[in-house]
Amino acid sequence: DVKVTQSSRYLVKRTGEKVFLECVQDMDHENMFWYRQDPGLGLRLIYFSYDVKMKEKGDIPEGYSVSREKKERFSLILESASTNQTSMYLCASSHGQEETQYFGPGTRLLVL
Amino acid sequence: GQQLNQSPQSMFIQEGEDVSMNCTSSSIFNTWLWYKQDPGEGPVLLIALYKAGELTSNGRLTAQFGITRKDSFLNISASIPSDVGIYFCAGQYTGAGSYQLTFGKGTKLSVIP
Numbered sequence: 001d002v003k004v005t006q007s008s009r010y011l012v013k014r015t016g017e018k019v020f021l022e023c024v025q026d027m028d029h030e031n032m033f034w035y036r037q038d039p040g041l042g043l044r045l046i047y048f049s050y051d052v053k054m055k056e057k058g059d060i061p062e063g064y065s066v067s068r069e070k071k072e073r074f075s076l077i078l079e080s081a082s083t084n085q086t087s088m089y090l091c092a093s094s095h096g097q098e099e100t101q102y103f104g105p106g107t108r109l110l111v112l
Numbered sequence: 113g114q115q116l117n118q119s120p121q122s123m124f125i126q127e128g129e130d131v132s133m134n135c136t137s138s139s140i141f142n143t144w145l146w147y148k149q150d151p152g153e154g155p156v157l158l159i160a161l162y163k164a165g166e167l168t169s170n171g172r173l174t175a176q177f178g179i180t181r182k183d184s185f186l187n188i189s190a191s192i193p194s195d196v197g198i199y200f201c202a203g204q205y206t207g208a209g210s211y212q213l214t215f216g217k218g219t220k221l222s223v224i225p
Contacts, residue, residue, distance in 0.1 A: 004154070040217065041217065042200070042215050042216065042217035042218055043155075043200070043215040045212065048212070058212075090154050090155070092154075099142075099143045099145065099160075099204045099213060100145060100157060100160055101145075101202075101213060102157065103147075103154035103155045103156070104154050105152075105153050105154045106152070106153065106154045108152075
């Protein structure tokens with residue numbers, strides 16, 4: 001079974017803090033993705049990566065950055081958290097040219 | 113980016129009833145995927161469709177890839193309480209990068225025992 005894990009299920013941070021969300025997959029997948037999920041808006045792609053040290057902007061990259069130093073790990077960084085970044089964050093991975101993405105359990109972030 | 117229209121947004125049904133939901137797109141899609149998300153969890157893949165006209169079943173779930181390649185439906189037969197959750201369609205459209213999916217906004221299913 002594909003396993004995608006996220007470092008925290010719940011996080012509470014203050015405005016202006018730097019926030020790191022970690023994602024690890026154990027299936028040697030090349031592609032990794034970060035989404036945020038908000039009521040009524042569905043899943044929106046923030047950033048993705050198709051190889052180590054590679055990254056591409058998704059639909060809503062503003063206010064975020066990412067790091068992919070190792071194939072199995074993809075980190076999402078909020079440089080200075082703001083209240084409008086309160087959301088559910090989902091990490092996913094996929095293999096090579098395959099479309100099917102496998103999701104982690106999500107991190108629910110609250111920014112006060 | 114591309115948009116998928118998923119309907120209905122929510123459904124309340126009686127246990128034992130059948131359920132149908134669908135997604136449509138203005139663009140041709142190469143692949144359709146259906147996911148289910150339990151409350152507080154990440155989406156889990158239910159069914160993947162790769163060819164126009166393809167009809168695939170997974171237990172009580174049946175999904176079809178529309179012949180025009182612009183739509184897909186998911187049916188759930190004889191619903192049970194554990195079917196509760198949000199169902200998402202997702203697709204990869206012609207011209208997208210190989211790695212990206214477009215998601216519908218989800219259908220929230222509630223099952224009344």
